[in-house]
Amino acid sequence: MVNREFTVCVYCGSLDTVPQSYLDLATAVGEGIAARGWSLVWGGATASMMGAVARAARAGGARTIGVIPQALVDREIADRDADELIVVSGMRDRKARMDERADAFLTLPGGLGTCEELFEMWTSRYLDMHRRPVVLLDVDDHYKGILAWIDELRSRGFVSDVALGALTVAADVDAALAACAG
Structure with missing residues (x-):
């Protein structure tokens, strides 16, 4: 990695369509990133939780790096206020x-795309393709069903304890950000 701030x-x-409590959670994460003097890299959109985390991080002085596919620039409304888009x-x-660009990966509540991103980084960590923290912020048992399914896969021999150890599950923002720091 290049010598730069933690991202x-x-x-x-x-x-x-997500409840306000999840927008508040994303805001708290953005504020926490900024309070630690870190930078944020995210999906580059202003919509919903994506926008909330970026606005809060930027308001607190964090550098924000948005990455968005051209096909989603208008659909997700690209964050033109990002320090780097x-x-x-x-x-x-x-x-x-x-x-x-990332030194750690933090997954908040989300849907299919969020799960896909989590699984890719978690799998690549387990396979030693990187050693960066992979953290799941599971508030309100948002991921309870997925975690139960993964435990079932473990009991059937499809997921190892080593793989489970490659993911840190946190129940609150402070614990999640502390896990990101390693």
């Missing part, structure tokens, strides 16, 4: 560019 990659929901060709390039 957290945040994955989270982008639909405007990187427009890429597609989702695979988006994830690769976010990965390149």
